[in-house]
Amino acid sequence: xxxxxxxxxxxxxxxxARDPRFWEMPEKExxxxxxxxxxxxxxxxxxxxxxxxxxxxxxxxxxxxxxLRKFYALSESDSDLSESESKELALRKKKKKxxxxxxxxxx
Numbered sequence: 001x002x003x004x005x006x007x008x009x010x011x012x013x014x015x016x017a018r019d020p021r022f023w024e025m026p027e028k029e030x031x032x033x034x035x036x037x038x039x040x041x042x043x044x045x046x047x048x049x050x051x052x053x054x055x056x057x058x059x060x061x062x063x064x065x066x067x068l069r070k071f072y073a074l075s076e077s078d079s080d081l082s083e084s085e086s087k088e089l090a091l092r093k094k095k096k097k098x099x100x101x102x103x104x105x106x107x
Contacts, residue, residue: 031073039074 008017016022041047042065049064 031071033075034072035075041072042068 007013047064047068051060051062051064054060
């Protein structure tokens, strides 16, 4: 097999390197950006399906949630919000656990 440089130096294929139709899509543009209204689809059970076979009948073990993460991404501002909201929820859970622990210790 020839190396990539040899193929691109061939006159028949030299236009491939310059043609934007054949450029690889940037990582930032690959995923569709969605806003915070639809972020529930990443963790909601209604959107999660378990697949046992692929479209050709071969056995597989993956879920639709993996495909969602592969093709969709939260927009920049919404992902920051979701991180801060998740931190707030974690703090609230810790406070509730501490309050329950104190209540049980008093009784």
